[in-house]
Amino acid sequence: MSWADMPPCKMIPAFNCINAAILERLRYTDPISTNFPGLGVLPLPRRRSFMTSDNHANLFDNIRSGIRGLYKRHFPVANFGKWSKRHPYGDYSADELDLAIAGELASAGIDPAGFFWQKPHKFSDGNFVRACYHLLNNVLIYALGSTDLDSQYFDQSMKTERVSIETGNAVVTYDGQYQFVYGQAADSRYKEWYFHRHVDRRFVIGEICYPKLQGNWKAKYNISSIRKELLYPYDSDDKAQTVYEKDVGTYEINFSGSQSDFIPWHPLTVKNINTYYNRDNDKYEYAYAIESDYITEILINRENLPPPNYQYID
Secondary structure, X not given: OOOOOOOOOOHXXXXXXXXXXXXXXXXXXXXXXXXXXXOOOOOOOOOHHHHHOOOHHHHXXXXXXXXXXXXXXXXXXXXXXXXXXXXXXXXXXXXXXXXXXXHHHHXXXXXXXXXXXXXOOOOOOOHHHHXXXXXXXXXXXXXXXXXXXXXXXXXXXXXXXXXXXXXXXXXXXXXXXXXXXXXXXXXXXXXXXXXXXXXXXXXXXXXXXXXXXXXXEEEEEEEEEEEEEEEEEOOOOOOOEEEEEEEEEEEEEEEEOOEEXXXXXXXXXXXXXXXXXXXOOOOEEEEEEEEEEEEEEEEOOHHHOOOOOOOOOO
16 A cells, blocks of 8 residues: 555645655654755645635645755665765756756656646646655655755864974864864964864764765765965065965765765875974964865765655655
C-alpha cells in the first residue's frame, strides 16, 4: 500500500499527505527547526468546501513553493559516485528551476502542465497529485543542508598558536571551530614579541548543519586567494610589500565523517614565511599571510548520508 492515494482519490487527504511529505523532507536537513519561512508550506484545511473557493489556488501555490524549495536544495540520486556541487540547482533562477522540474516530470511521462496547473489541466484531474508523488517519492529524497552558501555549510576548524619570537615556545590560544573560510599562516604586530598562526587546519561541516556525512568521501576545494602583506613601514625608505594572487588552483582533499584531512598550505603562502613572523627589525607595524579556501565539489555515495527513514516513501 502506497503512502499516497493515486487519483481518483479524495483531494484533501491526498494534499495533506503531500504536505506532510514535504515537511518530512525539510526536516531531514533542518531537524531542529519547527518553521520553514519562505517555503510557503502551510497546514492544509480539511473542509471539502475549501476546494470550491478561490483559496484552492493558494493551496496549490503553497505546495508548489515547498517542492521548489526542496528541488533547489536536493542532492540528486544520479549524482552519487561522481563529482557534484552540494546543491546542483542551488543557483538556479525561478524560471530555470521550473524548467528543471518540468524536464524531470516529462522524463517520467507526466505532463508538467498538470503540476503548474496550466490549461487544459484542472486541479481535479489528478495530474497535480501524480506529479507531486513522483517528485517526492523518487527525486526529492536527499539534501545536504538547508543553507544555500557552502561557506556556511563548510567551516574551517583550526588551532591558533601564539609563538614567542624569543624562545619559539608555542601556546594554543584557541582550539576549535572558527566559522571562517580562510587560514592565517602568519599574523604579527609591531613590538609584540610573539606571532599568531593557524595550525591543524581542516574543513568541517558546520555544527548546526544537517545531515552529517559519515564514512570516507572526497571534496575539491579552490584556493580563491592568497594575500601576504608587510604594512605601515616606520622607515620612510621602506615601502609596504604586498603579495596577492587570485584563483590559485583547485585541489582534492579526503574527509572522514564531518572532518577533512589537514589542509596543506600552498607553497606561495609559506614562501619566506619567516619574514612575516620576525618583528626584530621593527620596520613594519603589521604583517600577515592569509590563504582563503572554499569547497567547490564533493564526491559521495548513498552510504555517506544517514538513511532518511521517511514515513512517506515507497
